[in-house]
Amino acid sequence: MKIGIDKIGFYTPHLYVDMNKLAVSRNVEPEKFTIGIGQSKMAIPPISQDPVTLAANAALEILDNEDKEKIDFVIFGTESGIDNSKSAGVYVHRLLGLNPHARAVEVKQACYGATAGIQMAKGHIALNPDSKVLVLGSDIARYGLNTSGEATQGAGAVALLISAEPRIMELEENNVYLTDDIMDFWRPIYSDKAFVDGKFSNEQYILFFEKVWEQYKAKTDLSLKDFEAICFHLPYTKMGLKALRAVLDEAEEEDKERLLANFEISRKYNRNVGNIYTGSLYLSLLSLLEQKDDLQSGAKIGLFSYGSGAVGEFFTGILQPNYREHLHIAEHTQLFAARKEVTVAEYEEIFQETLPIDGSTLELDVTNDPATICLAGMKDNMRQYVNKED
Structure with missing residues (x-):
């Protein structure tokens, strides 16, 4: 029985700031942002x-009534959780109108959370072949205004429907993984912004990739020539390129050219959204699938997931026949086209808007937000969500 990705949805907010203009405002050469870290726009x-x-909107576009009835497990990967007790998956379960006889949990391990969710989903489907699992990777990356990490912020979500006999990608076995207790990136529960040792984190990301890649080769006897493309977790898009370059010397020239060319395609979406933590790897995969129209079924795609702190995993997928028929290319093209640019001053104002933490009531005007599902305010220490279609 094949198990894998049957559908993929994506959502990012309708606002963005241009990285060239942010660089000028911060007295930085624009190339440092656009080339040095590889970002063009940042979702706000x-x-x-x-x-x-964000997660609910990402899932909304891909689920039909049959999916909603068959989904009996919602796994929400995030490092931007809104409650220390209640899982974000429970909120999404209600907002989407899913089958009540379902599990709903939240998984946390930095940017690795959604990958852990996928592995849990595979096990569930193996035991329950007729069911479907909704895996969500949703985050808002915040480092603060005028900080060293500001240019690697972003916001968005990817929703993955995992099932038997998937129509987009079969997820293979032979996964390899690695854990090490390090402090390259973390966010204490009292802080709404992350702390990061940037140089150390970059080094560990590459080291983890090299280690799991060596383990994978030893386990499978495969090499770079066997892959049409490798997608990476992209906290910023230059990071994945650095990791890929670290192993390219072992490839023939033809394989190098193919992998580099496909990497460029796989980072297009991330380049225009920014860092979405748990969803970043799957946004890269989506970019590859939707932007490379000659990618053939049967192609083997490598996937490298990394969550600071740290856990890394390398795994693979095989594209299924006619997989492009099950993508939402037109919807995602429209999503990007409809976004509105904000000035740096407007971005700074939006960034500093916060929800009350003292139990007071707040009503938000959601008429200017084109999203179907929105946060409408706070009341009695509870977030008030609305689905405009209800």
Whole structure:
């Protein structure tokens, strides 16, 4: 029985800031952002969007009534959780109107959370072949204004429907993984912004990739020539390129050219969204699938997941026959086309808007937010969500 990705949805807020203009405002050469870290635009979430609404909007576009009935497990990977007790998956379960006889949990391990969710989903489907699992990777990356990490912020979510006999990608076995207790990136529970040792984190990301890649080769006797493309977790898009380059010397020239060319395609979406933590790897995969129209069924795609702190995993997927028929290319093209640029000053104002933490009531005007599912305010220490279609 094949198990893998049957559908993929994506959502990012309707606002963004141009990285060239942000660089000028910060007295930085624009090339440092556009080439040095490889980012063109950064998604800006209005106060009416949070990790729950981003995930729900990403899933909304891909689920039909049959999916909603068969989904009996919702796994929400995030490092931007809104509650230390209640899982974000429970909110999404209600907002989407899913089958009540389902599990709903939240998984946390930095940017690795959604990957852990996928592996849990595979096990569930193996035991329950007729069911489907909704895996969500949704985050808002915040480092603060005028900080060293500011240019690697972003917001968005990817929704993956995992099932037997998948129509997009079969997920293979032979996964390899690695854990090491390091402090390259972390966010204490009292802080709404992350702390990061940037140089150390970059080094560990590459080291983890090299280690799991060596383990994978030893386990499978495969090499770079066997892969049409390798997709990476992309906290910023230059990071994945650095990791790929670290192993390219072992490839023939033809294989190098193919892998580099396909990497460029796989980072297009991320380049225009920014860092979405748990969803970043799957946004890269989506970019490859939707932007490379000659990618053939049967192609083997490598996937490298990394969550600081740290856990890394390398695994693979095989594209299924007619997989492009099950993508939502037109919807995602429209999503990007409809976004609105904000000035740096407007971005700074939006960034500093926060929800009350003292139990007071707040009502938000969601009429200017084009998303179907929004955060409408706070009341009695509870977030108030609305689905405009209800």
